[in-house]
Each structure stands twice: as C-alpha cells, then as structure tokens.
Amino acid sequence: MFDYAAYAVALRRELHQYPEIGFDLPRTLSLVRRELEVMGIPYTEEYGRSGIVATINEGKPFTIGIRADMDALPLTEATGLPYASKIDGQMHACGHDIHTAQLLAVGRKLNDMRDSLRCCVKLIFTPAEEYITPGAKLMVEDGLMDSVDCAIACHVDALKPAGHITLLSGGINANSMGIVTEFFGKSCHAHSQEKGVDAIRMAVQAYMGMELMLAREIPARAAAVLNVGSFHGGETNNIVCDYAKMFLTTRTHSDELTAFMERRIREICEGTAKMCGGEAKVTVTKLLPYVINHPVMAAKLRRSAAAVVGETHLHEGVRGMGGEDFAFLSRVKPCAMFYLGAGITTPVHSTTFCPDERAFETGIATFIRFVLDNQDGIDFEEESV
Template identity: 30%
Template sequence: MVENVYHRLEEIYPEMVELRRDFHMYPELSHQEEITPEKIAEYLKSLGIEVKTGVGGRGVIGVLKGGKPGRTIALRADFDALPIQEENDIDYKSRIPGVMHACGHDVHTASLLGVAKVLSEVREEISGTVVFVHQFAEEATPGGAHKMMEDGCLEGVDVIYGAHVMSTEAFGSCTVKEGYFSSAQDDFHIKVYGKGGHGSEPHNTVDPLVTGSQLVVNLQQIISRRVSPQSAAALTVGSFHSGKATNVIPDTAVIKGTVRTYDREARDIIEQSMKQIVKNTCEAAGAEVEMDYVRDCPSIWNDPEETKLVREKAVKLFGENAVNTEEPMYGSEDFAFYQQEVPGVYFTVGGGNPEIDAVYPHHHPKFKVDERAMLHIGRMFIHLTLSS
C-alpha cells in the first residue's frame, strides 16, 4: 500500500506546488497569522478530516482516524514567515512588503497537506490515528509549540515526527541523528544605568558605554574558560545601543544577545556565569544594571528507538550514502517542546540545488529550495505513518 500512496503523492504534486506558492505569495508573521490557518483548516475539512482551529491561539489540528487499531502518530509543520523583503525574481514572489517565507515553512505546510490528502483517501487501511499539527509562530519567542501543547494538541499522541527542508543540504539527502539534534535557545537583555555628562568631563560621569563594552568582552570568556571543551556552546552579543552624540556620555547602554547550548549542564553554567559577571562588572564601575535571561526552547532530543525507525525509512528512500547521521542541526527549534511530552524525532531533508540558484542560507532575502523536497518530506511522513 505504501508504494501506491507514494504514486498518489506524485500525482498530486502539482497541487502541492500550487499550495506552497500561494502560501509563499501571502506570508504572515508570527502571532499575526490569520489567512494562512484559515486556508489550512478549509483544505483539511475538504478532505473529511476532523479539524480544530485556534489551538493555542492560531494553530490548526487535523485528526484522521484509521480503520484499524494502532498507535496515534502526530506529524508537525509550521506556517509562519519572517520580516524579510524578498529579493528573488520569481512569479510567486511575496506580495506582502517586508514579509517573506525565508525558512521553508511554506514547503513544510504544503508537504503536510499533501500527506493529509493521500492518507485521507486510504483511511480505512490506516492502523491507528494520524494527527496533523499545523503550528503557528515557530520563529517567535515564545513560539507556538508550547501554547498548542497547553491546549491539548498532543492529547492521546504516542509519537510525533517533524521535518525541515534545508537549503544548505543537497537535494536528495536526509539528516537524522539520535539524541541532541539542535541547540537550546536562550536570550538575554542587559540594561546598564550610568551617569551621563559632557564628553569633555568623563571623570564626572559613570560611563555605561565603557562598562557595556567591558561586559561584551568579559562575557566572551565564559565559553572559553567556564564551559567544558567537550560541550558545544555559543554566546553572541547581537545588539549594543548607547548614546547618540559625539560629545555626550549617555545615561544608559542596552545589550542584547543569544546563548546556544546542547546539554543542560552547559546551559546552567552559562546562565549563572553571566549573572555573576554582569553584576560584578557593573558594581566595579559604579553602575546599576538590570538583566533578563530568558530560556526559550530546549534542545531537540531525538528518541533513540524512534530514530532507528526513521533512519531505516530514510535509507530505503534516499539510499545509505545520502543519509547523514553525524551532524546536528544548527539553530533552535521549538519542536523540542513536543518531545518533552511524547517521544519524537525531527529530521531534515535537503533542498539545495545550484542549478536553480537554491544556494542561499535560511533567513536570507534570496532563500530558495528545490520544491521537489516536498515529495521527500511527504514520503518520509507516509512511510512512518503506514509502517509503524
């Protein structure tokens, strides 16, 4: 039956492309999705699938009950876009100024809708239940996964699978790794309060800009001196704002950045070290400080037993040499929240193709992927659903 469903997926591929391009032309930012979830819900309803909208806020859930007993499998796709002005010269270029699907969420959504269609046509042959999780606000902090979980999107679910198309991986490849597969994401906001004054009289001030500069340098020592070399981690200051004039020492400095880790111990060490260094550096300079350290999503941790199953299916579909099992996915993903409630596996599918200029990284204004990756995502989801 799996091969027949694959063939059916290929037959509706033009429809999947049409869906994807429509989503691409009319992208919506995180927590502002209105039309996109409506389109998703209407499509699922047209397939005779039970639909719940407004899950966790703007999420959509589709439930397809099979004709035979079995476990309940959830398949997840995200549908929000990014605040980027698209620079691609394509017919389906974004029609919304300053907003673009620059991470492939339109591909994920169309892939899952295609899977929903072909599975709905063979529902009587399906063992168990399939839950289609269409998530909003993956790009935001906090993201939509946690809210959808609180609203019961995983109620009764035994396992969840998720996929991400990657422009940095060659079309026809797949990456699946047991254990840690993405970094945890934490964000920090530091505001230094000094005492401003004239640029010619720095001795009468407490310069928050200089203190902030010391903080930026001091914080870099955490990774090199306090975190084990065996623990991969990154601490990045991405924003530093202070002052407006050449001859004025400002009153405040604002520093913002992000921390990425895999294991929990390194995450704890970095947070504790940052708080200590920020406090001590500012006290030594005579400045006051406020610091917010926000833990966003944890690391994706792929269940070992489920990962074996996913890798087995990937090898069958892509071939042994096309399946990578070593490299984790860089960046963070709030799919990790689902895995704290049920076993799950997140994998990536290659969408890079120099022949169509699909070579730019994610979140780039010229981001592009080979649309045929939708078939690969779809086939993986189908195989995992029908063979479990």
C-alpha cells in the same frame, strides 16, 4: 491518479507569496482551514494561539502526530521568483511554507486511504517557531501531546540535494537562549565626565567579560556559542550615556552548560555595573531546549526513509547549533525529526533562499511510509529495531 506533490507545490507557492510572522497568521490559517474543510478532515484550534490540529481516524488505539511550522521571517525577498513574496519585509526564508504545504499533502493522502489505515494521525500546524514566544511551547502547555503517542517532523536542508535525507539519534541541535542585558548609569556633560556613570563603558566591559568567560571557563571540547547581535547606547557625542542595551543569544548542547552561562552572564553584567557605579538588569527572553530524537523513533524513521530514498541517499547527521521549537514536543513524548534535502542553495534565513520543490516527493513519501510502517504501534522500550 492524484498528484500529491504537484498539489503541495501549488499550495507552497500560494503560501510563499503571502508570508506572515509570529502568531499573526490570518491568511495562512485561512488556507489551512480551507484545505482541511475541502478534505473533510475535522480540526481544532484549542491549543495555544494560532495553531491548528487536524485528526484523521480518531478513536484508533495508536496516534502518530506530524508537525509543520507555518510562520515566516522579517526579510525582504530578493529571489526574483514569479511567486516571490508580495509583502514587503516578510519572507518564507526558512522553508516553513514547504513544511505547511507538505503536511497538507500528507494529510490529503492519508485521508484518502483512511479506511485501510489502522492508526490515528494528528496533523499539527504550529505558529511562531521563529518568535520570542515559541508557538509549539504554548500548544504543548495546553495539552497538545496528551492524545499523541509519538510525533515526527522535518526541516528543509539547504546542504543536500532533493531526494536526500539526513537523520541522527539523540540530541540533534542546540539549546537556544535569548538574553537582553540593560545597563543603567548617570548622564552628564562629557567635559565633566567624573560626574556621570557611563552605561556604554559598563556594557563594553561586560561584553569583554563574557567573551573571556566563553574562552576560559567553558571546556574546550564543549559546544558553546555566545553572540551579541545588537548593541544600543547613547544619543550624541558630548553626553555621557546613561543607558545601554545588548541583545545576546547563546547556544549549547547541554542543559547544564546553558544554566552555567545564564548564571555567569548575570554575575558578569551585574558585577561590572556595580564596579562602575551603575546597575544592570539581565532578562532571559527566550529559552528553547534542543530536540531529542528518541532512539527507537530515530531507528524506525531511518528504516522508513531508507525505503524511500535508498541507503546511498540517507545520511548520518552531525549535531548542529540551530534551535527548533519541535523540541517542546520531543521533551514530552517520543519524537524524531529528519532533515529533508531541498537543493544546495543559499542558506536558510537569507533573502535569496530558494529550495528545490522536488523535495516534496521525498518528504511526502517518507511521512506516509513512516505512518504505514508503524500504524500498529511502537514499542518505545525496544533496545534495537
């Protein structure tokens, strides 16, 4: 009998050694194409940039999509693993190598049983989940979901052991907004500072204004984050700085609060700059909505997951503040995402992130079970399942 989990482990270790970033995924895409061609599964690259969609049992009346992201992060790996990254400054530190290898294993198993399968399955491989321009967004804009009735996905979870699954209904994470604020002043020698307009002063005062907005203008019970992760300004100590830049991220649990924070950040930065005699420019570089787990999809997925791991290893999730571009799929068709326990290890996005590969058995089995349980279609208007 073919060992699908061992197959996934081998693919994952190959992917892990050659992590690629954003849309620039030549080696990763080559591996996905290679495996799909060996399986004889037809695929297309017509959606977005650097994405692949493979189809099993095309023409069936009901289509389930299963999605995996493929890209890595700009980190230097420090795990010491024998299959550690061979590319300096690039690492699979968010588990996307696991997602990709797992989906190929799921595809292989479903393809092996396609003659008895009563639905169509789309294997959706997306690029640039970590990138400024989310890969899934471009694929959805090109019509990815037009031929899909529903979709499921998972993300590795470094807070639960392998063999455990976490799932919740409704919004499961946060809106994520990336913002760049620029401040334009006038340089002069520091000994005659009155002749200049200090861009650093503008940026610092705007930062304090945004912190005050977060503390005093947002309801205390609301989930909201504002973080300035990068600040640049000036060249030397005796020149009044004429240009400063800050890179921000915001996280919220509502579209209304995201819109409010964007408006207030603009008002604070532009108003502060004007007060100081300068100018400001605010640019939204990335806007990622939160993932919506459709209630019927979440209930169906919970039932399938419970059949795989048992009720004691199935956990009710708590909504987090992370971002995830599976959100773009979930805003078009009914979707659900679960968190796959991958060992209690260092956090994702760390240089020592090292998930437990035994998670593959659980992940593969859960995806397969969901497809088999729902291959005859889903009534998305059900009030209870």
